[in-house]
Amino acid sequence: MSLENLTQDWSRYRNGIEEGGFHNYEHRWGMAIDLNACIGCNACSTACYAENNLAVVGKERFSKGHYMHWMRIERYWDEDQAKAEFPDQGANFLPMLCQQCGAAPCEPVCPVAATYHTPDGLNAQVYNRCIGSRYCSNNCPYRVRYFNFWSYPESAWPAPLNLQLNPDITVRDKGVMEKCTFCVQRIRVAKDTAKMENRKIKDGEFTTACAQACPTSAIHFGDLMDAESAVTKLWAKHQVKRHDDEGLPVSTQHKQNPALRGYRVLEELNTDPSVMYLERVREELA
Template identity: 65%
Template sequence: MSLSNLIQNWNSFRTRRPYEGQYDDAPYKWAMVIDLDACIGCNACTVACYAENNLPVVGKERFGKGQAMHWIRIERYWGEGDAMTSEFPDHGAQYLPMLCQQCEAAPCEPVCPVGATHHSPDGLNTQVYNRCVGSRYCSANCPYKVRYFNWWNYPDRAWPNPLELQLNPDVTVRSKGVMEKCTFCMQRLRAGMDKAKTEGRILADGEVLTACAQACPTSAITFGNLADKKSKVARMWKNQQVDLAKDSQEKSEEGIRGYRILEELNTYPSIVYLERVRNLEA
C-alpha cells in the first residue's frame, strides 16, 4: 500500500539530488564529453540523429518559423575582437553541438503537469511521449531550449512512401502535440543494458554509443558510463576537474578546458564541453 511505502521509505523520499557519491552504487550514469576543439561543424551527428531517432524533416519554411525538430543542433558562433581576422573571417567561426544536457536537477522535470518527464535511475532525463499532454511548460523552463514540440502531425508527410521503411522500429514515431527531446539513444542503451543483465555483467566501455558519438568523424563526442570509474568518460571528467554534484568547478591550474553550460542555474548537466583552443598568432 502506498501509505506504508511512504512511511517506510520516508528518508529516501526526502533526499535532494544530486549529492556526492550518488551513483557510487549504481551500475550506470550516462554522460558525455564534447570537445569543441575537435568539432568541425560537419553536422554528421545531426544527420545520424535524424536517422536513428525518426526525426521528421520539417522543410525550409517551417524551419524558418522556428519549428525545427533537431535533437542535436550545431550552433555556429562568430568570435569577437581578436578572434575575428578581417582577412579570413571564417577563422572566427566556432561550432557548438547542442543537445539535451540530461541535467541532474533538470528545470523541465518538476514543472510537467502529468509527470511525462522525470529522472531515470541511470541519470537520464526521460520523456514519455504517450503521457505528454503538450502543455509545453518543460520547453518554457528549459534554459537550453533543447526540447522540441510536434507542432504538426509530421507522420502525415515527413516520410512519403517508401521512406517510412527506413524508420527505426525501436523508436516511437511521435504524433502531433507531443514534446520530444534527445534521449541519449535510449533504445540502444536499453537493448545493451538488457543484454548485459542477462549475461550477468554491466556494459563495457564503448560497447554502446549514441548515434551522434558514433557518427562523429573527429571523435569530438565521447559517450560513456560515468558510474564506471575506469571508463573513458569518467577519466575525462576527472581530468577536467568537473564534479557532477557541484554547480561551480574549481580548476587547480590554467588550461583545463572542461566546463558545463549554464552551470550557474544549478542544473547540473551531464555533458562537459571542452573549450576551444586557439592560436591567435597563427
C-alpha cells in the same frame, strides 16, 4: 500501480542539489565533447535524424522555429569577425544536445510528470503522458526540447520512406514534446544483452548515434558511474565533477585552473549537466 509508489519514485529523482539530490544512480550516462576536434560537419545531427525518427519539417516551418533536431551545431563568431572580408568564416562550433541535467529545470515544471529522472540519470520524456503544455521547453536553459506543432509523419516519411523508421523508438505525433534521449534504445539493448549474459555493461560496448557518426571522434559517451570508463577519466582529467559526486557545493563547480579545458554549459545555473565540453584552444590575436 499505486499513486504513492509513483510519487515516491519521482520525488526521489527530482530532488535538486539543495535537497541532497539523488546520489544512488545505477548508471549515469555522460558525454565529453571535444570542441578542438569538432569541425562542425553536422554528421552527428544527421545520424540523430536517422536513428531517432526525427522529422524533416521543411524550410518554412524551420524558419518559424518548428525544427526537430535533437542534436544541433551552434555557431559562434568573435566580434571582430563581422568586420572581416568573409564574415561567415571562422565560426566556433558547439554541438548542443540535451544535457541530461542531474537537477533538470524541465522536470519539476511538468504538470503531468511526463518528464522525470530515470535511475540511469537521464531526463526521460514519456510521450504517452505528455499533454503538450510546453512548460518544460520554456524552462530549459539550453533550448533543447522540441515540440511537435504539426503531425509530421506523413509529410516527412511518405511511403515507402516510412520503412526507414527505427522500430525501437516511437514516431511522435502532433502535440507532444520530444528531446534527445542519449539513444535510450541503444542503452536498453546493451542493458538487456548484459543481463542475458549475466555481466555488467562494458565501456565502449555501445555508443550513441552522434558519437558513432562523428568523423573526428569529438564525442565521447559512457557511464560516469564506471570509474574505468573513458568518459569518467576525461572528466577527472579536466577536473569537472558531478553534483552527486562528493555532494559538491555550487561555488566549487566553476573552473579553477585556466589550463584545463573542461567546462559545462551554463554551469552557474546549477543544473548539473551530464555533458562536459572541452574548450577549443585558439590563437590569441594581439
